[in-house]
Amino acid sequence: MKKKQLSELIGTLRTDENIVNWHEIEPQEAKTRNMPESVDPRIKSALGKRGITQLYTHQYTAYQTVRSGKNIVAVTPTASGKTLCYNLPVLQEIAADDTSRALYLFPTKALAQDQKSELNEIIQEMGMDIKSYTYDGDTSPAIRQIVRKAGHIVITNPDMLHSAILPHHTKWVSLFENLKYIVIDELHTYRGVFGSHVANVIRRLKRICRFYGSSPKFICTSATIANPKELAQQLTGSPMELIDDNGAPRGRKHFVFYNPPVVNKPLNIRRSATVEVNNLAKEFLKNKIQTIIFARSRVRVEIILSHIQELVKNEIGSKSIRGYRGGYLPKQRREIERGLRDGEILGVVSTNALELGVDIGQLQVCVMTGYPGSIASTWQQAGRAGRRHGEALIIMVASSTPIDQYVVQNPEYFFDRSPEAARINPENLIILVDHLKCAAYELPFKEEEEFGPLDVVEIMEFLVEERVLHRNSDTFYWADQSFPASNISLRSASQENVVIIDQSNVADVRIIGEMDRFSAMTLLHDEAIYLHEGVQFQVEKLDWDHKKAYVREVDVEYYTDANLAVQLKVLEVDKTRSQDKTALHYGDVTVNAMPTIFKKIKMSTFENIGSGPIHLPEEELHTSAAWVELKEIDPELGIKTLEQLLLGIANVMRHIAPVLVMCDRNDLHVVSQIKAAHTGLPTIFLYDHYPGGIGLADEVFTRFAEVKRAAMNLIQKCPCKDGCPSCIGTEIEGINGKQKSMQVLEQL
Amino acid sequence: MSGLRDKLTRHLKPSAQGQATQASAGGNEREPEGIPQNNPDAGRPLDRSADSGLTADGALQGASGPGAAADEAACKQAAAADPGSTASQLQASEAADAAESREWAKLGAELYESPHGSFVRRVCTYPLHSYHGKYRLDDLHGTAHELNAFHPDQAPPDARGLLFFDTETTGLGVGAGNLAFMVGIGYYATDVFVVEQLLIRHPAEERAMLAYLGELMERFTYIVSYNGRTFDWPILQNRYVMNRKRLNFDKWLHLDLLHPSRSLWKHAMPSCRLGKVEEAQLGYAREEDVSGALAPELYFLYLAEGKTDVLRGVFVHNERDIVSLAALSVLISRYLSGQEPLALKTSADLFRLGQWLLKMGRNAPGESVLELGYAKLIEGGGPEARPEGSELFLHYAAYYKKAGLRERAVDLWNRQIRQAKSAAIVPIEAYIELAMHYEHSCKDYSAALEMTREALDTLRRKRKLLRKNAKDAAEERQILHRAERLVRKLEDKPRPAPNRKPRKIAEKPASGRHPDYATSSLFDLPPNLNG
Numbered sequence A: 001m002k003k004k005q006l007s008e009l010i011g012t013l014r015t016d017e018n019i020v021n022w023h024e025i026e027p028q029e030a031k032t033r034n035m036p037e038s039v040d041p042r043i044k045s046a047l048g049k050r051g052i053t054q055l056y057t058h059q060y061t062a063y064q065t066v067r068s069g070k071n072i073v074a075v076t077p078t079a080s081g082k083t084l085c086y087n088l089p090v091l092q093e094i095a096a097d098d099t100s101r102a103l104y105l106f107p108t109k110a111l112a113q114d115q116k117s118e119l120n121e122i123i124q125e126m127g128m129d130i131k132s133y134t135y136d137g138d139t140s141p142a143i144r145q146i147v148r149k150a151g152h153i154v155i156t157n158p159d160m161l162h163s164a165i166l167p168h169h170t171k172w173v174s175l176f177e178n179l180k181y182i183v184i185d186e187l188h189t190y191r192g193v194f195g196s197h198v199a200n201v202i203r204r205l206k207r208i209c210r211f212y213g214s215s216p217k218f219i220c221t222s223a224t225i226a227n228p229k230e231l232a233q234q235l236t237g238s239p240m241e242l243i244d245d246n247g248a249p250r251g252r253k254h255f256v257f258y259n260p261p262v263v264n265k266p267l268n269i270r271r272s273a274t275v276e277v278n279n280l281a282k283e284f285l286k287n288k289i290q291t292i293i294f295a296r297s298r299v300r301v302e303i304i305l306s307h308i309q310e311l312v313k314n315e316i317g318s319k320s321i322r323g324y325r326g327g328y329l330p331k332q333r334r335e336i337e338r339g340l341r342d343g344e345i346l347g348v349v350s351t352n353a354l355e356l357g358v359d360i361g362q363l364q365v366c367v368m369t370g371y372p373g374s375i376a377s378t379w380q381q382a383g384r385a386g387r388r389h390g391e392a393l394i395i396m397v398a399s400s401t402p403i404d405q406y407v408v409q410n411p412e413y414f415f416d417r418s419p420e421a422a423r424i425n426p427e428n429l430i431i432l433v434d435h436l437k438c439a440a441y442e443l444p445f446k447e448e449e450e451f452g453p454l455d456v457v458e459i460m461e462f463l464v465e466e467r468v469l470h471r472n473s474d475t476f477y478w479a480d481q482s483f484p485a486s487n488i489s490l491r492s493a494s495q496e497n498v499v500i501i502d503q504s505n506v507a508d509v510r511i512i513g514e515m516d517r518f519s520a521m522t523l524l525h526d527e528a529i530y531l532h533e534g535v536q537f538q539v540e541k542l543d544w545d546h547k548k549a550y551v552r553e554v555d556v557e558y559y560t561d562a563n564l565a566v567q568l569k570v571l572e573v574d575k576t577r578s579q580d581k582t583a584l585h586y587g588d589v590t591v592n593a594m595p596t597i598f599k600k601i602k603m604s605t606f607e608n609i610g611s612g613p614i615h616l617p618e619e620e621l622h623t624s625a626a627w628v629e630l631k632e633i634d635p636e637l638g639i640k641t642l643e644q645l646l647l648g649i650a651n652v653m654r655h656i657a658p659v660l661v662m663c664d665r666n667d668l669h670v671v672s673q674i675k676a677a678h679t680g681l682p683t684i685f686l687y688d689h690y691p692g693g694i695g696l697a698d699e700v701f702t703r704f705a706e707v708k709r710a711a712m713n714l715i716q717k718c719p720c721k722d723g724c725p726s727c728i729g730t731e732i733e734g735i736n737g738k739q740k741s742m743q744v745l746e747q748l
Numbered sequence B: 001m002s003g004l005r006d007k008l009t010r011h012l013k014p015s016a017q018g019q020a021t022q023a024s025a026g027g028n029e030r031e032p033e034g035i036p037q038n039n040p041d042a043g044r045p046l047d048r049s050a051d052s053g054l055t056a057d058g059a060l061q062g063a064s065g066p067g068a069a070a071d072e073a074a075c076k077q078a079a080a081a082d083p084g085s086t087a088s089q090l091q092a093s094e095a096a097d098a099a100e101s102r103e104w105a106k107l108g109a110e111l112y113e114s115p116h117g118s119f120v121r122r123v124c125t126y127p128l129h130s131y132h133g134k135y136r137l138d139d140l141h142g143t144a145h146e147l148n149a150f151h152p153d154q155a156p157p158d159a160r161g162l163l164f165f166d167t168e169t170t171g172l173g174v175g176a177g178n179l180a181f182m183v184g185i186g187y188y189a190t191d192v193f194v195v196e197q198l199l200i201r202h203p204a205e206e207r208a209m210l211a212y213l214g215e216l217m218e219r220f221t222y223i224v225s226y227n228g229r230t231f232d233w234p235i236l237q238n239r240y241v242m243n244r245k246r247l248n249f250d251k252w253l254h255l256d257l258l259h260p261s262r263s264l265w266k267h268a269m270p271s272c273r274l275g276k277v278e279e280a281q282l283g284y285a286r287e288e289d290v291s292g293a294l295a296p297e298l299y300f301l302y303l304a305e306g307k308t309d310v311l312r313g314v315f316v317h318n319e320r321d322i323v324s325l326a327a328l329s330v331l332i333s334r335y336l337s338g339q340e341p342l343a344l345k346t347s348a349d350l351f352r353l354g355q356w357l358l359k360m361g362r363n364a365p366g367e368s369v370l371e372l373g374y375a376k377l378i379e380g381g382g383p384e385a386r387p388e389g390s391e392l393f394l395h396y397a398a399y400y401k402k403a404g405l406r407e408r409a410v411d412l413w414n415r416q417i418r419q420a421k422s423a424a425i426v427p428i429e430a431y432i433e434l435a436m437h438y439e440h441s442c443k444d445y446s447a448a449l450e451m452t453r454e455a456l457d458t459l460r461r462k463r464k465l466l467r468k469n470a471k472d473a474a475e476e477r478q479i480l481h482r483a484e485r486l487v488r489k490l491e492d493k494p495r496p497a498p499n500r501k502p503r504k505i506a507e508k509p510a511s512g513r514h515p516d517y518a519t520s521s522l523f524d525l526p527p528n529l530n531g
Helices: A006-014 A041-049 A057-067 A083-096 A109-126 A141-150 A158-177 A192-212 A228-236 A273-286 A298-312 A330-342 A375-382 A402-409 A411-416 A429-442 A456-465 A517-523 A639-661 A696-702 A704-717 A737-747 B002-012 B067-080 B086-106 B137-150 B203-217 B228-242 B258-265 B274-282 B292-305 B308-337 B347-359 B363-379 B387-403 B406-421 B428-442 B445-465 B470-491
Strands: A019-025 A032-034 A054-056 A072-075 A101-105 A132-134 A153-156 A179-184 A217-222 A241-243 A253-258 A262-264 A291-294 A321-324 A347-350 A365-369 A392-397 A469-472 A475-478 A498-502 A510-515 A529-532 A535-543 A548-553 A558-578 A582-602 A608-613 A619-630 A668-673 A683-688 B109-114 B117-127 B162-169 B180-188 B192-199 B222-225 B253-256
Touching: A006 A019, A006 A273, A006 A392, A019 A402, A019 A411, A032 A057, A041 A083, A041 A109, A054 A057, A057 A072, A057 A083, A057 A217, A057 A241, A072 A228, A083 A101, A083 A109, A083 A179, A083 A217, A101 A158, A109 A132, A109 A153, A132 A141, A141 A158, A153 A158, A158 A179, A158 A192, A158 A429, A158 B228, A179 A192, A179 A228, A192 A228, A192 A429, A217 A228, A253 A402, A273 A291, A273 A298, A273 A365, A273 A392, A298 A321, A298 A347, A298 A535, A321 A330, A365 A375, A402 A411, A402 A639, A402 A704, A429 A456, A429 A475, A429 B002, A456 A469, A456 A475, A456 B002, A469 B203, A469 B292, A475 B203, A498 A535, A510 A517, A517 A558, A517 A582, A517 A619, A529 A548, A529 A558, A558 A619, A558 A668, A582 A683, A582 A696, A619 A696, A619 B002, A639 A668, A639 A683, A639 A696, A639 A704, A639 A737, A668 A696, A683 A696, A696 A704, A704 A737, B086 B109, B086 B308, B109 B192, B109 B203, B117 B203, B117 B308, B137 B162, B137 B180, B137 B253, B137 B308, B162 B228, B162 B292, B162 B308, B180 B203, B180 B228, B180 B292, B180 B308, B192 B203, B192 B308, B203 B228, B222 B228, B222 B308, B228 B253, B258 B274, B258 B308, B258 B347, B274 B308, B292 B308, B308 B347, B308 B363, B347 B363, B347 B387, B363 B387, B363 B406, B387 B406, B387 B428, B406 B428, B428 B445, B428 B470, B445 B470
Parallel strands: A072 A217, A072 A241, A101 A153, A101 A179, A132 A153, A179 A217, A253 A392, A291 A347, A291 A365, A321 A347, A365 A392, A498 A548, B162 B222, B222 B253
Antiparallel strands: A019 A253, A032 A054, A469 A475, A498 A510, A529 A535, A535 A548, A558 A582, A582 A608, A582 A619, A619 A683, A668 A683, B109 B117, B117 B192, B162 B180, B180 B192
């Protein structure tokens, strides 16, 4: 069979009736500048040996801006040579002054390892004695000594910085005294709880640098998000220059939305996305076109992998399709990368883990099984396909979930709006106070010092009352035997997490993760189906008293959804926007929640196939919320009907709000009350799941108009007749629910 | 802004209390009961010389003397005066200072004004002829040079070049937030042994204290501590860095007495903490000592409430630690010099002492100590007479084997076997050693084989009683391998090709025989085969 070219296949695809939308992105020529004069000849020659004789515009601008003494955040799509944005100025500085030091921060060890390898290659070519080391949990004690004393470039992650380096900064005098640059890679991953913690860790880092007399500059890189400059400034507390003149060349890209056909009209069920993906991928792979397929869970990856290997085993060997999961060692990744370069490996099936910066080369086709969850993630995945020259094809195959359906049917939502903003809230009190303790442990805290915008002296005085700090004239000192950093995990916000223990293998019981108490009530109750890194587990026992959840790996066709009986009390109103019929507020609330029952819901059809009670005590959560209230009730509607409509609208918002504020479904909760406790008015509340709030409700408040419009859009475009789980739910019947919901929404 | 305060309370003090707040709360219940105070009129302050034979202990400063009443009156007078006038304010603050000085004086301490700032200093002196337990402080003058065994390529120390050093810190670990709130040092002066304790009333006094300490340390070449090398010393280094002071810490040589203590006494003591070593080896029992583990809590209590009295126990404990270090140095150096009487030592003690002396390069004393220990072992009747102590036979045997004194080794192995027979002990090692001895040194293969057989029997008996494990199985294979080699030698057969599997000893018994007895021809040899 004659091998078809990609362009041919693209032509064929255009005629497929399941294509809902086709978007073409024009190619871009490389935009380059000459290598700056100031670059050391050894660096020039080392780069030359790797085929780099000129810089792309963004690399050039980054270099010059950094050299002029500014902090930068460079926004770069995948495969645009972002590492040179930081490696070049850093190596140049060390070449010019051997005492210079730099600190590189990566979110994961895997990324850190990758960068270390690449950096060391360049250093070798340079022929200079520059020492770059990773410093993390895996570093052996003997090496640790050397890194502390003599490493020019220390590569680490925020967790290590927080618990090992900063509290022991007296062992790192050489580093802090001579620190010139702090590199923060993958800035966009520092959002939500994690980002809020890291912002505080960086505050502590800056304090220590000041103590040792250095004032390093920040070099950040980020994928495309709506607010890279704002995030960088919030995270580092320093003014930032935005570098976004991407000069990397790009071939023509086709972005295709594919909706599997409906196979069961009354229930509105479509053919499985996985099946469609298999068939699409098969076509490309058979013709030896390098393809990457993204799936949302490890289980799906395995399914797709085995199917495709089966499908193409006659035309190409099954070894030419590889799976990829988070946690692969650099060695394995090098293998896949090499295989792709040689042409030996044609296809990679991966989970979203591959989003993060890891370089496996560029492929020609990218197929996404379902919407990756955010616009930013989508572009990142799409970025995997696209050579410097020649065409690339990206296909998003929608699954039947409401969000997927919404996205593929509303392409303008996707293409016209900017990607989501990454939000952090470093002033979340629980997080802030934890880091203030660490800061005081590291260096006595002076009254006039700042640590973020809040008045921390009051917090310090509170801690003195708690006998954690001691005050002497204008300084606060750590006054406790404990080591504060040890109890703080950067990835969670509350203090008493439930530990998740996997006992699938009784001989090797291990802890696989943690979850905050509040989430655990609805996600880790007995018999719950819990998804962890794409693998399904069932909770066999939740030991609430000891905060332990025992789980076992399963593979089932349903998921569980728990009901939470919620009482909301408004404590403070911080912001208000009022109209004559409705009002929108933002402030602090107390949520008293008790889980009641859970439902088992079949994945493909959304049928309710079972339920059960949940026996757990009530939990209290103090957090921030945005709420919208109706000042008067339309007399035509009646209270009962309105109550049902509010439920329906809340359901819609539950689907749509997380998409707009770039968070997980479980991070933002939506509750409707026909008679709110503090006003007696019909109200819908959207609250942050994390104690103290993490900025999500705030984002909802700011963009409420968008939320409303998106909700209306979803209801309108939903092909169901009178309500379905994908929009207002099935609890409302016979009252022309959809139309009436639209009316209510209109008023908001 | 009360809103923030409300939020803090709401978020950080829910019904389930967090950990951080527990730390200081327990201090109240565990306050020390107070050291018995001497008659306030007894002797001059800070002098331990009441009686030459007395152990230097507990003669703390009594209650304030006649000056107190006058000061109090001055205080009241100041308070009664017009509060607005600066003169009376000055009077009031002077009176307050005087009151504070009295509080410190009750603990035998004083406010020390240095050019860099103030801190609290407590000085105790001990006449050189004082004893701490069984050891006289000034004995160190004669034996200090022996301590060069720890740093053989450096000049040997003399007693006056040693600085004894122990800190009390606010926590464990060597992070930046752990500070030494009390630094205790001891040294030999012309006529007395001096214990100086430097206490910072709050963290801001640390600078001044470190400056003083730095100058003082210059006078010494050796730092003697207990676990100081990994704890106190690095913490002190941290404190200098935290106060932006440069100090070259490589100038001093370190003598951490924890390590020799472990080498010498770990076998005989469940814990080698200084207090335990002091009691068992120095013969000094502390009365009413406040444990070092309580020091952080007590200091935080003092910081929060300002009552100096809670620190009394901390001072005394630290003081005793310093003196203890000096006495321990006496003992260790006496061991090194061979002066220490060993008549009452057990053979096990002597073995470890001997080995340690050899390790420290003291070959002649080491060997003579080992000889002494050997004699005791042979004599019998000591703790080695008990079955559990029979390991010592093996230790000595190994030593003599290495030293070339084979007859002794053989004798000791046999002794262990004899002793073990009377109890359910497994002297497999002894049998194997004898087997090796007969095979290689005597070329007596049948005797070697006999020993091997005994080893196997013993192992199998043991295996019968205990659960099977991989280690025993491996050991059994090795013994069988040895046996086979010996059989070959006896039969004068050449070595087989390397990859031939060793001939299996059948597990299945012939009828009538106990399953644990091997049944192959190997063990059907006539018992008295003599080559």
